[in-house]
Amino acid sequence: MPKSRSYEEFVDKFKSEKTTGDCYTPPEVYDAVLAWVRDEYGGRHGVPIVCPFWPGADYGRVEYPDGCVVVDNPPFSILAKIIRFYQAHGIRFFLFAPGLTLFSVMVPGVTCIAADLNVTYANGAPKETHEHELETAERLRANGVRCMFQIDHEYVKGDDGRLVDRGLADLADGTELKSLHACSSKNTVFSHMKNASRKRDAVRVVFDNFHNRGMSDDELAKCLRHAQAFKRGTVYVINSDGILVRIK
Structure with a gap:
């Protein structure tokens, strides 16, 4: 063929x-x-x-x-x-x-083949790319954003000379992805923001609220505007309509 x-x-x-x-x-x-x-x-x-x-x-x-x-x-x-x-x-x-x-x-008459594997990136390091990350990347793609995943951690020498595992953003351009499912707690959102602030190269965070039924888009946006963590970068939301919106 x-x-x-x-x-x-x-x-x-x-x-x-x-x-x-x-x-x-x-x-x-x-x-x-x-x-x-x-x-x-x-x-x-x-x-x-x-x-x-x-x-x-x-x-x-x-x-x-x-x-x-x-x-x-x-x-x-x-x-x-x-x-x-x-x-x-x-x-x-x-x-x-x-x-x-x-x-x-699940369209009738179609066979689905699922591959049980992890992704190995160009530098040879393996990383498990989760389904929710891929789905968020797909919604970003629909909004005109190209997504390139990277290894989301690195090993650096600590003060005592030992190697320390430190987190990096999910995407190579410094974007951290946060997918919300049944999330109704402000504390959970604040925790995600604190986690993003600890990623050395993170310059923006995208909260995917597309499947979340615990918090409306307006409630999430209000919560993010009041969050004190991650002041160095920008914050976006993929709303329930799949539209990418900048919050701050």
Whole structure:
């Protein structure tokens, strides 16, 4: 199954887009997945591979050649809608998504494959990237923010000469992610702010309130405005509508 165009060309086309990471999957990851799909499902020579998800694109208007297969990383927030579109039009597909998202859509006629693994970053260090972090990153992506995870700790020498494990922000640009679920306590929010203030490179905090039913967006914003910790950086909230809003 040759790709209709190289994935490198697909990625290069959008390198000038500085404000979004809507569809970026590292080429080595994409190639590994595509090779697995070919081996597992017996892909024939000449079957075109389509990558319809990129910034500003409408997957419903993309040209799908006869017999093609979609292998791509779609917007997770509309995954069920995308799957139903492909089913209705008889288009074969293999889509990437976080595990919790896969099993939350549960569209009839679709097989979900969950990979039990951790992420190893470019410096060779392993880090477990949690589902809630990936989901928050997806919502940031939908707001035009590109997310690049990093190892969230470092070892430095303490005053006694011993190595001390110190925390770093979740993202390489200094963004700390805080996902709220059933959080109704101001003390919990204040604790998150104190924790962020201890991250050496943290310059902003994003509170994801999308799934939180314990505290409204207005209540969270008021709480964050009164928080005394993390005065050196900016604070944002992803509200219940999935919109990124700066609080202070």
